[in-house]
Amino acid sequence: MAGYRAEDEYDYLFKLVLIGDSGVGKSNLLSRFTKNEFNLESKSTIGVEFATRSLNIDGKVIKAQIWDTAGQESRFEIELNHLFHRYRAITSAYYRGAVGALLVYDVTRRPTFENALRWLKELRDHTDPNIVVMLIGNKSDLRHLISVSTEDGKDLAERESLYFMETSALEATNVDNAFTEVLAQIHQIVSRKAVELTDEAAASSIPSKGETINVKDDTSSWKRFGCCSS
Template identity: 65%
Template structure:
């Protein structure tokens, strides 16, 4: 699972969850950070976040994952919510096509408030409701390739691909940070200050990593 000490980590990466209300963002967060699922989960009010540590290339990554209400009336928090985010999960409910169509607007807002090189993961949640599917895997792959994101279908209820989706985002952030440190003159990324939320750049690097990578 990770180190027992909450302070025992090499990097702190902020990741945000975005998408319409009731697509399962809060349950994805609780499944990844506490391995819990709440069948009666209420809509998030304002902002919540939780943390979990994982290991990537023998480095301990502490993920600080932020979850926000999808309702319009809470949208005034966006600037603070997105600030410093290095990764984002764009979540839709695969049984409700309107939540998939909303991602264009969410992605536009995300890109207005974050660094252009943020690592993005398209997440089709509620994959356990296969008989109610309203968004095809092919449609999602087309979106992911067009928008240069990763893609996975998940079920927070059945714990399908939740671990993989978050871990892939965190691993890609780490690899991007490591490449940038090397490009900057061979310095070791481990020498960066512990717990620093790192702003990333170098568009070509990220595009090469992300393009065409679907993880369904």
């Protein structure tokens, strides 16, 4: 078939978003994961960009579409009303359809960690409550400059039911692990829901007797705190 490429074949397409303050290393995490590249002189992202990479997870080809945006465009830093309305439209488009997110802070700059809750609120305001979120403490290679301890990151992740890893885009530490873990968790949710739908369809074809009991899905089961730092 004309224009056919093997990488066009996949079982699932999952949209992930990168969020966090400007300069925390989101773009280098993206380029390290999708192209295995790192740019020491990378400039702040202007507007929105995305890249893709396909992985094999549990026998399925998962294509990740990862979106990156300029961290300084946070609505908390926009003061003028007309700019806010313009930004709100951009924000809605950015988050629309996202099933996973990596919330990134810089372990050497504590204010970027303190702003994580703002980003988390914005994310939750614009996405499905079941979205898989990984808290990322980036630049772990700068050990002599660290101002956010691993324990601080773990504690925040546990309080907010997030996954957690410390990464270094420069040294490629835990970058693949972080993205892969998010994609694996999303795939587990999708697979589980597919099984539930199949079971429900089968059950609906069988005449029931007596009282019907509806058991709600425990969405908290997949949001358990996990820590994979090194």
